Amino acid sequence: MKPRAYLDYNATTPLRDAARAAMVAAMDVAGNPSSVHAEGRAAKALVEKARAQVATAFGADGADVIFVSSATEAAALAMAGRSLAASEVEHDAVFSHAGAVLATDGQGRITVDDPAASAVQLANSETGVIQDLLQGLAVCDATQGFGKIPVAFNWIGCQMALISAHKLGGPKGIGALVVKRGTDIAAQLTGGGQEMGRRAGTENVIGIAGFGAAAEDAMRDLDAGVWDRVRALRDAFEARVMDEADDLVIAGKDAKRLPNTSNLISAGWKGETQVMQMDLHGFAVSAGSACSSGKVRESRVLKAMGFDGPQAAGALRVSLGPETSEDEIMRFADVWLAQRKKHRARAA
Template identity: 60%
Template sequence: MARVYLDYNATAPLRTVARDAMIAAMDVVGNPSSVHAEGRAAKGLIERARAQISDAFGASGADIIFTSSATEAADLGLYGGPMIHDSPAFFECAEIEHDAVIGNCMHTLATDRNGRVEVSERVDTVALQLANSETGVIQNLPHGLGFSDMTQAFGKIPCAFSWTQAQRAIISAHKIGGPKGVGALVIKQGTDVRAQIKGGGQEMGRRSGTENVIGIAGFGAAAAAAAQDLADGVWDRVAELRNILEKAIEARAKNTIFVGKGSERLPNTSCFATPGWKGETQVMAMDLAGFAVSAGSACSSGKVKASRVVTAMGYDALTASSTLRVSLGPETTEEQVLRFADAWLAAEQKFHARAA
């Protein structure tokens, strides 16, 4: 049978509209910093994409700075910390944040059993993700938040940069069906960041270097298509498939724990643990059976250790090292979901038989 891709939170398949926009951009020869007609044409593609992303992300009036990834955008947005009373201050965050965020913050915020974070009173120095890539748990973002990783939420649930009045947020193209290697830092006007890549002063002086015109064009097209999917209710159908999957597993795998199920989650994400059955072993078994899934964040793949996110939620090391993440997408079918459930349950029975 054909392989089934169930790892959308790692990377979503490239959308046709994004591919078409990128192919068209390849024929635009100019450097976007050049003032001649060819340069202006390239610059026009960037600004069109910036407008598409602004519309899709509800970021009217904000500055959108293109980067090579959400990781670079996080480093740029968090570098040096926010300026409080003209002095730099460090961001606070919880252990559930992505590696790109947690490496730039103080880990002072607590996470409860449902994956929700207790936010301190001073939110302008807090970094808090909108949705977790491993569990899908959605946070209630306080107004005036200093920084938010909205990478997983953008395009899957209704969200807008303007709703929270956040100072900074990051998003990524390849999570919404755009190309890999393009991200963006979105900053509220009046907020500034210190450039880490200095040179020609591109991207309003915040990120120098000739822009990735082809990738940015694909990002813009993907953002517009993602917004249309939300408007059309595509992700409501995906949520139904996620629920079908979980019910099928719950009915027969009595020792399996669904992490974060007590909270509002992304419509496509299911994270579950069978204590003692290593997540990496499950991934390999499913890969051999023809299914692409993961044991957690793609940026942490290959690291044989307990999930930092699940551990932060209060689970023991045995459970935290036994998690599997299944993330669906608009192209996923009910037949594929049920076929995966059958394959996983067969492997789960073999695990328990060997352990007996």
């Protein structure tokens, strides 16, 4: 029996060895980072080391890195008290706070009239579509792009950015809001002075240490061209399935995309059905964003791009990572094509 193949990197990523080692070491540091004794100072040192690692990896020298529990919390913190426009292709964590709605074209590209009053993603979690870097954004959701493509907070020139550890090989349950120094933020968790007074509560030292190590390691991979190899595998996979499935649509195919993401649209073959069938054959894939995958609904992202109901309901997201092998992705292509053929035969 073939081993299972994990093809859902946009949902979460396997923990990097460097992150695991940093977390294990942090478990032996007993102090509270807010304590002034030696043990507290040792814990504080781990937090500040990770803050510097994340800032350097994200090109955010001179900015404030505020550790929070997730990119979702970072979005809530960034957008609280602000009326910001966002598009329907944004993650729910951002779109749920939006005021006005920005226009989106058929390739998932967003039109922004007033960057200073807008929250815009760097890359879409479902389609992988990359937005042009807009100077002066109020908020940039860099969660999916950070670690996969070259990006720096100081290039974007935004006021705030959202990032998350588990999207680049770090632990789940830790993220950060990166803030241009001098930007006013209304703290949502109060009761202590942690994180520069922006987010009260004892810091998750173990998670923070893992985040810092993962961010540093992810930049080494990016510099080494690891994601170029992933892109080549993704492109070969798409060529393989499109060669046999002549009516297959790949969402955002003509736009700039993350190197690892394919969103396959087969109208009439429900995405959740595909996910279950692929799971039974040993492949982990997704019908959309992991944060909403437990809900049976059509993709808001795809509908905003102009896909109709049956198309939006028939989407399957395949997202590769550095550990993905050619054998895994081509075995997936063979199985998916075979199941698609069976589905079409039954539906005929």
